[in-house]
Amino acid sequence: KKYNIHVRAIDIHSMDRRIEEADFLDLPYLHYDVQKRYDVIVCSMVLNCVTSPTDRGRMLCHLYHSLRPEGLVFLTLPKSCLFQSAFLTPSLFQDMLQETGVGFELLSTKQSPKVSFFVLQRPRNDEKRPSSSLDATWTQLIIRNKGKKFPNQFSVVLQPQHIFGPLTRRTTTATTTKTIAKDNNLENSMVKATIPKPRATLN
Secondary structure (H helix, E strand, C coil): CCCCCCCCCEECCCCCCCCEECCHHHCCCCCCCHHHCEEEEEEECCHHHCCCHHHHHHHHHHHHHCEEEEEEEEEEEECHHHHCECCCCHHHHHHHHCCCCCCCEEEEEEECCCEEEEEEECCCCCCCCCHHHCCHHHHCCCCCCCCCCCCECCCCCCCHHHHHCCCCCCCCEEECCECEEEECCCCCCCCCCCECCCEEECC
């Protein structure tokens, strides 16, 4: 079966003419136009390369806002960022990703010897999420683990303006177009694929 796939790749320092040189964090939030959002984003070993806790939080929020309802994010990062962090634990990071934090639903997670894997989904009906749903814990940089076993300084801080942004218009109709966005290498990159399908209505 053949698909009509359109691919857009970006990298903060592109080494290939087929890859657009751009910073993922500089891309506009796609609040209003569902047609310009993505169905799938792969963010692999990128979040840990962002230099500040606030920008890491902003990247997670940007991933969320770049998705259509029920869109997916495949997120990976070094296992040491969570298991050896002075600021985070695996369970805290999972909680931060979900309802009281960024807003994702956590579909699955697993650990390899060196990598943590997460499959996240933007909820179908998330337009009415109240600002009070943000746990203030995630807006602070808190040392939770002390000692030589926790040398990693990886941390994430969420800001309300990144999570909620401008008021999002509720969209009732969209084309069920297949789109893939990918953050690749150890920089920011995006891949977009489009497969035309009949129109559908999102409730």
